[in-house]
Amino acid sequence: MIRRPRMRPLPVNSLIPNMLTVVSLCAGLTSIRFSLVGEWEAAVLAIVVAGVMDGLDGRLARLLKGVTRFGAELDSLADFLSFGVAPVILLYEWTLADLGGVGWIVVLCYPVCCALRLARFNTEQEPDRHPGRSAFFVGLPAPAAAAFAILPLAASFQWGWEFFRWPLLVAPFVLAISVLMISRLPTISFKRVRIRREHVLPLLVVLGAVIAALTSYPWLTLVAVTLLYALAIPVALVRHAQTAQWRQTPDSATDAAAPADEDADTVDSRQPGPPASIVH
Numbered sequence: 001m002i003r004r005p006r007m008r009p010l011p012v013n014s015l016i017p018n019m020l021t022v023v024s025l026c027a028g029l030t031s032i033r034f035s036l037v038g039e040w041e042a043a044v045l046a047i048v049v050a051g052v053m054d055g056l057d058g059r060l061a062r063l064l065k066g067v068t069r070f071g072a073e074l075d076s077l078a079d080f081l082s083f084g085v086a087p088v089i090l091l092y093e094w095t096l097a098d099l100g101g102v103g104w105i106v107v108l109c110y111p112v113c114c115a116l117r118l119a120r121f122n123t124e125q126e127p128d129r130h131p132g133r134s135a136f137f138v139g140l141p142a143p144a145a146a147a148f149a150i151l152p153l154a155a156s157f158q159w160g161w162e163f164f165r166w167p168l169l170v171a172p173f174v175l176a177i178s179v180l181m182i183s184r185l186p187t188i189s190f191k192r193v194r195i196r197r198e199h200v201l202p203l204l205v206v207l208g209a210v211i212a213a214l215t216s217y218p219w220l221t222l223v224a225v226t227l228l229y230a231l232a233i234p235v236a237l238v239r240h241a242q243t244a245q246w247r248q249t250p251d252s253a254t255d256a257a258a259p260a261d262e263d264a265d266t267v268d269s270r271q272p273g274p275p276a277s278i279v280h
Contacts, residue, residue: 017061018071021078024053028082035090041157043090044150048222050082051143076118083142084114087149091170094153098167106171110149113178114142120182136236136243137187140180144187147226148177154226158219188236 031046057075061067088096088110096103117139140148152173156164163169195203213221 014061014064014068014071016064017057018074020053020057020060021071021075024050024057024082025078027053028078028086031082031086032089035086035093038093040090040094040153043086044153044157044222045218047082047086047090047146047150050078050086051146054079054082054143073122076122079142080111080115080118083146084111084118087146088174090153091149091174095165095167095170096174099171103167103171106174109178110145110174113181114145117142117181136239137189139183139185140177140187142181144229145177145181147222147229149174151223151226154219154222158217158223185233186236186239188232188239 027046027050031043031050034040034043034046054075057071061071088107092103092107096106099106120138152164152170155161210221210225
């Protein structure tokens with residue numbers, strides 16, 4: 001009698017991040033459902049929930065040492081649906097359908113660019129171990145693109161202006177977001193930002209204030225946070241240029257040849273899954 005190999009039980013720490021990823025996936029699907037029945041505010045909030053879950057799953061996976069290739073692929077698929085499909089379905093039902101075939105072409109461009117970005121992420125080789133380079137994303141991340149996509153809806157809910165619902169304004173805006181996703185634009189990777197110890201408590205106070213503002217003024221807070229992120233893009237361009245200039249100096253070659261600092265926040269090549277310095 002041939003015995004089948006006994007499968008080892010999976011530790012709980014490797015399942016928790018995948019559970020959050022599934023929640024993000026379900027939130028994206030729920031947003032599509034709300035979009036089809038015209039419940040715009042609920043559809044936007046579902047995308048926000050998907051973004052929160054997406055921000056937690058990867059960090060928990062690294063914290064609990066539960067990073068797996070399966071989790072990385074599941075996260076990419078969830079990102080495509082929640083941030084590459086759900087936002088444009090919402091925009092199409094909200095306003096872009098008024099443009100007919102042109103509106104649908106705009107809708108198709110967004111998920112295609114999102115899929116190309118995720119494919120580039122999954123196939124890109126591990127970046128240089130220089131810590132300055134790992135502080136940047138390549139192109140606009142998918143969750144950030146979704147935040148920009150729902151910006152007209154949040155502004156319309158806050159001020160009630162039909163101007164933000166004008167399809168001739170929304171269509172080029174969506175196309176611009178699509179191009180930014182597949183561009184080589186450097187954007188700041190907040191997962192690599194280091195916080196000084198004396199700034200931790202003020203940062204927590206600001207975080208509490210943001211959460212309180214979300215409960216009282218959700219749409220205004222979403223608009224403000226998205227615009228602050230947009231203002232951070234020029235900062236990333238300047239910092240990226242400074243990093244590139246530093247790497248071209250003669251001393252940078254010596255630093256690159258030196259062994260990596262064990263305390264540096266770098267990517268471990270022995271860890272399974274895609275590199276953590278470029279997010280999707």
